[in-house]
Amino acid sequence: MATVMAGNGAAAWGFRLSRVQCYPYYPITPSTSCSQQISRWVYDGAMGAVTINAESEHSAASQIIAAGKNVRAGTATSSKGLLYMIEVLENAAGGAIPCGLFIGNRATGAPINIWADHSDAYAMRDSGLIQIFAADGQESLDSIIQGYRIAEDLRVRMPFAVNLRGFTGTHAYEGVEIPSQEEVDRYLPPFVPLYSLFAPEKPVTYGAMLSAYPYRRHKRNQMAAIGNAAEIALKAGKDFAEKFGRSYGHFEWIGDRKAELVVALLGESAAAGEVATRHLQGKEGIPGVALLKIRLFSPFPAREIAQALNRAGTKAVIVFDEGLQHGGVLPPLAQRITAAVHLHLGGKGPKIASVIGGLGGSEVRQEHFQLMFNLAANIAEGKPYRPEPYWLDIDEDPIFVEQENQVSPKLWKKWGEIWKKQPRQEKYCAPIPPDTEEIRIYSRAGQGAITSAVGFTGAGIENGYRLVTVPAFGSERRGAIITTDTLINFHKERRIRSFMRAWDVVILYDDTILYSPEHRVLDGLKEGGALLVNTSHMSVKKIRGLLDAGEGRVRIFTAPAAAVSEGLGLKHINMPMLGALHKVYDKVPFDKALGYYERNVPRPREASLEAIRRGHAETTDQEIQRTRKERRLLVSQDFLDWRPEDHSQESWPSALEEVQIG
Template identity: 35%
Template sequence: MTKTQKSKDNLIQNPKSKIQNRKVVILSGNNAVANALRQVDPHVYPGYPITPSTKIMETVAEFIANGKMQCEMVAVESEHSAMSAAVGAAAGGARVASATAANGLAFMWEVLYIASGSHLPIVLAIGNRALSAPINGFADHGESMGSRDAGWIQFYSESVQEAYDNIIQAFRIGEDSRVRLPVMVCLDGFLLTHTSENITMQGDDEVTDFVGPYHAEFSLLDPDKPVSHGLSDPPSYYMEHKMRQQAGMEKAREVIEEVGAEYGKRFGRPYGLVDPYCMDDAETAIIILGSEAGRVKGVVDKMREAGKKVGALRLRTVRPFPDEQIVRQLLGLKAVAIMDRSYAPGAVGAPMFQEVRSALYDYRDSAPPIVNRIYGLGGRELRNADVRNIFAELDALADGDATVPVIQMVGLRGEPAPTWEEMRPLETPIAVAAKRGK
């Protein structure tokens, strides 16, 4: 057994740490999020269950019932009320967390904007799932992408470990006085929520110490200092308040980096806004976010073994959008594909494609040609072969092949899917090529 014990210790990434109470455990994404919440122990958890994030609420309820959390659960009658109660509780000076997915997040929509516009640092876990119709219970970034302009900071987790780590960091980031904004921590439905993996769980005290106590600035619950929350803004003030939100978002860039670096220093797992993989000498690369980044990295490894100079760039945050970090990684490449697990009907490409392309505009003379590959909607399986095909297309694109479609869904049944260009009668291949600056 000594041999076994020794190799187990190797899993702990910071063996020099004196703190002994961290441990390697097997947890599903939902369970890991619930355990992070147990360790942070927010004051209030208003919640409404929805697949695939139900287990988060169930596990928190179980922790409370067994005396492992002091948190007050408010088991409301809808997601709209969950976010409404979250706003009420946060305005009352409480640290607040909840979880939802898909239609549940859509039902919260109205109040998401109120949470961010009121600068309430609520933490919300999202078990990413496709929006209806057709009703579908599987992984898709449609709901969180749809809310990307709701004023929330957004993290997309690659693994169960990162979902756990992101929840802990989310409190620090959202509550930072330079930021004061709510935070969504996204983890792919089933692919992470229901997958059990080995993760390093920090000790309860370590987490408590890292997150620190919470002091709300303007609480409703100090009768000696009455405050008014949620006043109506005349046109003469509204834009200034939006500017303040923007200032918080911009500051969040450095706060996310700071907190990610400190997390790394303390626990051995550092984080930034983006996660470049084999990008230093890459000629072509795929940009992706969420759990399928792992698959792309695996394909990159295999292709590297065969001598191909390929790379992957994972976006950890979507809000704030890490435009500078992306541009820095992409300049000098020969071709890039942006893989979106969501799409925007009628728009020119899916959300991340639009934003990456926009970020590259100022560098258009040296920017690589980029294409958009939409995958995995409603839980459609992505296969290694799909990723290899995309890299092959990037090779062709790098060689000047103007027939490589710009925007296309991958992994559809039957015949290859028509490209966006083919579905648009007025768009000729020449016009497409011209748009690419060829």
């Protein structure tokens, strides 16, 4: 039975089920809620561990190393926090101390940016850690459990890091299967320290200074040890599949077995790539396509990847990197794949081009993968291509250029010959028809939109659908307009967690959003889709007039959520809006969902449940006469007469008076 939780929550379960005994941490966006959840469990006594509130990431890393000598230790971090840890983490790798890190991948400054890319993981690349890239919450939970098994193996004894893309991975709420503690205990043996803690009769020194002769020999051994991790990861993945039914390897090959065109990438963005690959598979005039989703980044399974490409008869590989190697020839993943192909296949290998995208929280969408497959097809046909990275979504420097005047003359002088020979092919770039149903909520931060969307997701998952909710983060300011998106996937066997951005339902938690010049709420709404507005005084007709949309374009519903919540003494309007959503969108049946809500609504439970029911009942697409209750601020004469020179305690005007009219 899947439980709805965010990627960070799943990672916390990974640490809990691995029976982590020491968890020092220093919180940083976007991995904070993982540490928060663990420290809550430790406080409640649900998890037998010691958490330490470290004074910095540097200390947290030092503490996991100190603890990792004798107990199972772990921590979570991101971005600059990880960069601050690197100085210490090299000691864990060199000192053969197995410990675990969960990393919510985030950009590194400057400019400061809290959103996702792989810059931090790439910065850690040469610190000697085993690096695993997970694509969703479930994979990060499973990878942490497997990570301890790999890291503690006697042939390895190395720290490991599980990476998950920030926000789209760490804050995406979806169904996660939590294995039972007994099952995990059978899979993961207890930690065995190699030296006793405090043994006066056999004292040892960790991190001693070594001169060149023993140092170089030790470093060679360290490389051999991390090299062993590849083979052990494969075995750990196979055992995991036997026990839990979810299989993991070095990489996942999604698409055709014989694939001429391949896009290789790491981690979560594969969700969008998967949709594009499945769409292009078997289309007329398109050769075999596949997505190479690499899971084990360090140690890099070079031989296996080269062999897989060789076996599939691949002609062109596009390597998609969400990070840079400043001053390097190619970004890190592209460089590793190029080296692998060159060393293991020599001249027979496929041609490799590099694309950089998804930086600093940039969306990685299906159409980007369509462009990449198009580029791969051109390269496979023998067209010239750039010997340096292409960029995604840069208007001044696109992948395909139709006319010369589209780019600057300087750029045209440099790449014009290549652009002229690289056609944009319609069969690759035609829009993908939507296969899922999607709901978007516009709300103001603090209104509880995420809580209600997560509730809806839980109810949907319990009823056997696959739902994902991804909230937008960033405008961390109460009252700012934010979006929360939910995807409903009716294919039981197929995993889809990438949004088409074609909304079936758009919900406004506040009617003033209709006036926002920045938010055109009908953008992206499907023809004939539904718009649900929380309003106490606007009529359907008025909303239709404001949006200038006909009956065929949009069905409009209104819900008096504020009045319902006020009547029940609730602070938030999210519960009535949850009920209203079920009225507008009935694919997740309300009566079945109520069973889930009865067990899971936030406190006060009775009032919240009643609010959901009333919200459902009172939502309508009809014109109804509401008693007009208008509030206006009246300014008293005292206030207008007041001058700064009169300012004193006694003469302070009682300025604002609230008067009801009507």
